[in-house]
Amino acid sequence: MRIAVASGKGGTGKTTVSTCLAALLAPEHPVALVDLDVEEPNTQLFMDGELLHREVVHKHVPMWRADQCAHCGQCQQVCNFGAVLSLPDEVMVFAELCHGCYACSELCPHGALPMEPQPMGVLRHAVDGELALIESRLEVGQEQAVPLIKHTLDYVDARVPAETITILDAPPGTSCPVIAATRHADLVVLVTEPTPFGLHDLSLAVETMRLLGREMLVVVNRHGLGDDAVEEYCRREGLLVAARIPHSREVAHHYAQGHLPLAVPEFREALGALAEVLAGRSS
């Protein structure tokens, strides 16, 4: 079972929820925690294990071969992303804009733009007992998160058994990286906070998940702060609020230093109940 933890708004506690769920479920179930927030991956700040596998992940981009080029300009014409510029005596490739569609390369009549690998990030797979910890980290300067997210999910398909409870820590927002991270999840847990920002971004995330046809649960973090509008919205939209995590300075303090706040009783209680709901769904 694949459970994506997403949020719309950043900083609502997505990583706290996914790491704590992994820790709570792992003693009794096979669990994999996969950090797909590849622009700013944080899960391995909180949990680490023995390194099992590390790989540099590549994307394929065209490399210009001057000796093959007839300067016909076809490459620039077929690129929808402005990543190839055909000048009178040179072809320039802007690798950071390239989506890896291969059109310029394969449609070049002279084979002057072969695709070659370029590093875009690093995937790490560590294990802590029965818990698998997988993280991908985009190289700073690379602009596109989606190819790395897709590669990581392919890796999970190949290496993580289907009966594992796989928790996907998704990126914030609602655009392409979130869609890549959540679109094949069996269940999406949306973490929000009871403020106007939390509500606004939750409603965007809900619309996005509806477009993808995903089943959803809502977790209200920092419950007790702000107002009731999130709860009202969830009632109106028929969304189940599966956990309310009380606002606590102590929890924030644990989180700040990279500790899971599971020693805080009211936090553990709220997350424990959520873990049971999810374990029930997966069996």
Next chain:
Amino acid sequence: MKEIVVISGKGGTGKTSVTASLALLAGRDAVVADCDVDAADLHLLLAPDPDVEHPFAGGTLAVVDTQACSGCGACEQACRFEAIVVENGVAVVDDVDCEGCGYCARVCPEDAIVDERQTVGYWQNTSCRTGGAMVHARLGIGADNSGKLVAKVKAVAREEARARNTALVLVDGAPGVGCPVVSSLSGADLVLLVTEPSVAGLHDLQRVYQLVASFKLPAACILNKADLHEGLRDQVLEFLTAEGIPLLAELPYTTAVPAALAAGKTMLEWDISLAARLRAAWQGVAEQLQQSGRTP
């Protein structure tokens, strides 16, 4: 005209709350641009006047003419994104997976595929309660190309600032280090980093600063929730000192911030001690802009 871009790496550090407060301090002197188009929230605090929504055309999507399609499968062969498959003799496009590269349309022997331009979002340019102008946008649900929409919002804001003869453009950037952030940073005169004393806050600050430094942009920092953790606060300060990033203000960890938010107010308007610190930070921003000496 000078451009200040507020970013954070990590989400939830208070970037938008800080930006809204600075926008009120700037008043008519700034055009505000919300470039966090994925989850734009600044309008909730700055109450822009309603205005026409201008559609923004971003990428393209493959659309199949089912009458003309022969089901030969050339498109399926070409597509690297598994977004087009032949089903029952006709090519079918998955709109979510389609990257908009147009390769399928180019190889179709029947010319049965059109590479159609899509409206990916809407932008508005209007007055807001700072007394100045505000440019903001919303990305369509599930849309691609947020980087391009960011570039559009910035371009409109700069144009508006020129038209109004306004000294500043104040940009609320996106979280992360990917294309929307890169796009928000272009042309910045000062990057304002809003962070918090936590391992995740520091980690993400270090990554996003790597990006800022690669563009050789001057930066300054506001440390929010400064008293949340003393040890991490020290680590953040050490990093700032090592990189030569001036610290403009430390704001306390307080429930006044969400309380203000729930009332639709900024922290500037809600709490006297926060307001004093924000004024000092704004003074610091002005000094940094002078020192950076970059001319528009």
